[in-house]
Amino acid sequence: QQQVKQSPQSLIVQKGGISIINCAYENTAFDYFPWYQQFPGKGPALLIAIRPDVSEKKEGRFTISFNKSAKQFSLHIMDSQPGDSATYFCAASITGGGNKLTFGTGTQLKVEL
Amino acid sequence: DSGVTQTPKHLITATGQRVTLRCSPRSGDLSVYWYQQSLDQGLQFLIQYYNGEERAKGNILERFSAQQFPDLHSELNLSSLELGDSALYFCASSVAAGGNGDTQYFGPGTRLTVL
Numbered sequence: 001q002q003q004v005k006q007s008p009q010s011l012i013v014q015k016g017g018i019s020i021i022n023c024a025y026e027n028t029a030f031d032y033f034p035w036y037q038q039f040p041g042k043g044p045a046l047l048i049a050i051r052p053d054v055s056e057k058k059e060g061r062f063t064i065s066f067n068k069s070a071k072q073f074s075l076h077i078m079d080s081q082p083g084d085s086a087t088y089f090c091a092a093s094i095t096g097g098g099n100k101l102t103f104g105t106g107t108q109l110k111v112e113l
Numbered sequence: 114d115s116g117v118t119q120t121p122k123h124l125i126t127a128t129g130q131r132v133t134l135r136c137s138p139r140s141g142d143l144s145v146y147w148y149q150q151s152l153d154q155g156l157q158f159l160i161q162y163y164n165g166e167e168r169a170k171g172n173i174l175e176r177f178s179a180q181q182f183p184d185l186h187s188e189l190n191l192s193s194l195e196l197g198d199s200a201l202y203f204c205a206s207s208v209a210a211g212g213n214g215d216t217q218y219f220g221p222g223t224r225l226t227v228l
Binding site: 100 | 115117144146148155156157158161169171203205207210215216217218219220221222
């Protein structure tokens with residue numbers, strides 16, 4: 001049972017463009033939604049995270065948009081750069097529920113020059 | 114560098130064997146998490162320990178077991194290995210047992226290949 005659905009599976013964006021990755025969840029008990037970035041041969045690293053009491057969070061070129069009623073959230077990467085080429089995972093967890101992360105299936109982003 | 118260390122980096126073994134993966138959390142972190150990453154299953158939570166005690170369990174097979182020692186390092190034991198156990202195994206650590214802003218920091222992983 002996949003509780004967090006992520007799309008697209010892969011994405012190619014031109015340098016300077018906007019990359020958008022979408023996730024949808026089923027379990028309404030989730031209350032913490034992080035995005036992780038993973039480079040080949042490395043472990044996932046936290047990029048940005050949001051809680052459902054806000055609809056948007058921005059950190060530099062990275063923005064999370066959150067729609068609680070639709071049970072969806074998305075990552076926007078503005079002014080995408082070749083160095084952003086990586087695999088991005090959305091995730092969800094329940095505070096106090098052991099903090100285990102339920103991950104989406106990942107999106108391979110390639111930013112072309 | 115996240116501060117989480119995992120050894121070994123690579124492990125190649127045969128079916129039916131038993132292996133131990135080791136993880137040292139970031140200094141000051143009390144929680145350790147184990148995740149499995151495979152092509153067909155993605156990133157899956159296996160188990161969490163907090164200050165030596167099992168805190169949460171995920172899709173961990175009965176052939177797999179883990180523990181966290183008094184010095185807070187953790188070991189994941191995989192036994193009666195099958196071809197399907199080939200995967201990347203990640204350890205992550207966090208300060209607390211889980212709460213507001215309790216970020217999980219991932220190690221570089223151990224790549225297990227079962228032949």
